[in-house]
């Protein structure tokens with residue numbers, strides 16, 4: 001049983017390490033984080049309500065999580081096959097497509113929250 005808990009703590013340690021690696025080394029994640037912070041600022045400026053904060057954080061988390069997985073897929077592709085290959089291109093394209101789903105969802109949530117303030 002103690003082995004189970006030691007294993008979980010170690011997994012958490014690696015997860016936190018990966019979190020900081022993404023935030024400090026990956027330009028796409030740094031950019032998405034900066035955009036998220038702009039929306040946090042907008043949330044304070046327009047005094048959005050609790051549900052809108054929750055939806056906004058959900059949208060930000062969704063985009064950052066999918067973008068992080070996309071980065072991992074790109075790294076695996078580049079590691080296993082650094083040269084050009086049609087299948088690698090296809091895999092990278094559909095991984096980016098997953099990011100597009102998340103970004104479109106976040107865009108719709110952003111519109112629903114902020115559009116009324118501009119009308």
Ligand SMILES: Nc1ncnc2c1ncn2[C@@H]1O[C@H](COP(=O)(O)OP(=O)(O)OP(=O)(O)O)[C@@H](O)[C@H]1O
Pocket residue numbers: 028071074081082083084085086088089090092093096
């Ligand atoms: N080895 C490859 N073989 C075939 N096509 C590739 C290969 N590498 C990249 N591509 C094509 O180029 C696109 C961009 O790939 P790339 O790895 O540069 O990602 P990116 O979107 O520019 O991400 P990042 O800016 O985070 O590196 C892919 O979606 C794919 O269409």
